[in-house]
Amino acid sequence: MSKLIKRTVFQEHTALLTERQDALLAELREQSKAGFPKAEEEWEKNVLAWARRQELAAAAAAAPTAGGATPTTAPPATDSTAPTRHPTEEMDVDPSPSVALAGEKDRDGKDHAQQPPGKKYRLTEPMKSIIWQLVLLSNEICRLENEKNTLEGSVIQLSEQGLRKVLYQKIVAAFPEGWLSSGQISRDVSAMKKRFEKEAMENDQEPEF
Known part of the structure; x- marks a missing residue:
């Protein structure tokens, strides 16, 4: 009897959860529109x-070249003997590696920041908070679907991760195109999960009076 009741109310319960998800997505879409000018x-x-x-960075990269031209052209313009020219050559050689290294660092720095900042909401x-509620609803739908399949003797089992990927695409669609990625959502959800787990552990460790 219990199995029959669960199988009977499954569709209705799932429909309610899906309806709640749709309402939250609509609310999220409105918030994204309202906050878009600021983003x-x-x-x-x-x-x-x-x-x-x-x-x-371009000005800094050009500065060593302009400064290095003066000492390079200065020695030929003056009469210098061999003893005085030798230390001058050493001075020219010593700064060169450091200047080259500085140039490489500048180039590396420019390479890392070569592209302009991407759009990010x-x-x-x-x-x-809305996204976290959506994830919880998705997990509950997954649990109910798997329980129904078990009662019906089906070996099909859904994964929370699979349903979450579908959910993330719906969340992305609630924002202006190109401003939010599923990867960003996944990172935020992981951070929220860790935070809630930490808070739960701290609450469990609080002494009772």
């Missing part, structure tokens, strides 16, 4: 700051 403003500031760093705490 766009932050991105534009980051692009301007990146462009400024590129200009400074910084999630607010209310948005993260």
Whole structure:
């Protein structure tokens, strides 16, 4: 009898969970629209700051070349004997490796920041809360589906990770195109999970009075 009841109410229960998910996604979409001007403003500031760093890096890379030209051309213009020329050559040789290394560091730095900042929507705490609720609902739907399959004698078992990937795509679609990735959502969800687990452990360790 218990199995029959569970199988009967499964579709209704799943429909309620799905309806709740749709409502949360709609709320998330509204919040993303409301916060988009701020996200766009932050991105534009980051692009301007990146462009400024590129200009400074280019100027710094050009400075050693301009400065190095003066000591290189100075010795031929003056009459110098062999004893005085020898230490001058040593001075020319010694700075060269350091200048070359500095240039390599500058080039490495420019390579790391060669591309301008990508568009990224910084999630607010209310948005993260909605996403966490969506994940919990997805996990519950997965549990119910697997329980139903077991009662029906089916060997098919869904994975939370598989349903979560589908959910993440729906969340991405709730934001302006190109501003949020499933990878960013996954990292935020992992961070929230660790935080909640830590809080739960701390609460369990609190002494009872």
